[in-house]
Amino acid sequence: MNWEIWGVVAGLITVSGYIPQIIKGYRTKKLEDLSYMLNIFMGFGMIMWLVYGFVITSFSVIFAQVLGVSLNVTLIWMKYYYTNINKNSS
């Protein structure tokens, strides 16, 4: 059993929770009801996990957190971008 493949699959599953939110935001071009604070807080937690992953040299933990932080930053950036776009067009 290759446990790193198992861990990568686990990471893909738990991080995939971001996907519907990103798709929804992309479709509606609006992420007003999304909390900046919660997302920054989560991003901070994931960066802590990422550091931990390097310390214990777990490929699965590193993989999941790099993916998670990327999607998290994408979402925060989308909220920022759509907020500015909507402000300027109104």
Add this chain to the structure above:
Amino acid sequence: MNWEIWGVVAGLITVSGYIPQIIKGYRTKKLEDLSYMLNIFMGFGMIMWLVYGFVITSFSVIFAQVLGVSLNVTLIWMKYYYTNINKNSS
């Protein structure tokens, strides 16, 4: 630096995302708009992480996943319970 303390803090942060949802559900006694499928899928992913945590013997990973699965099961149970309560009272 005790990295297991670091990891436990990381776990507390990322798992804490469940808390506002549980509080909201408890207050409104209603979790209709919560997706069973997403939550069962997430629970499955966390159980995979838990197994991975045991395999690599990472206390932080085990701690975070035990906590995460507990909150996840609480939430699924709450949805099931409130759905039945509301059905019987109407």
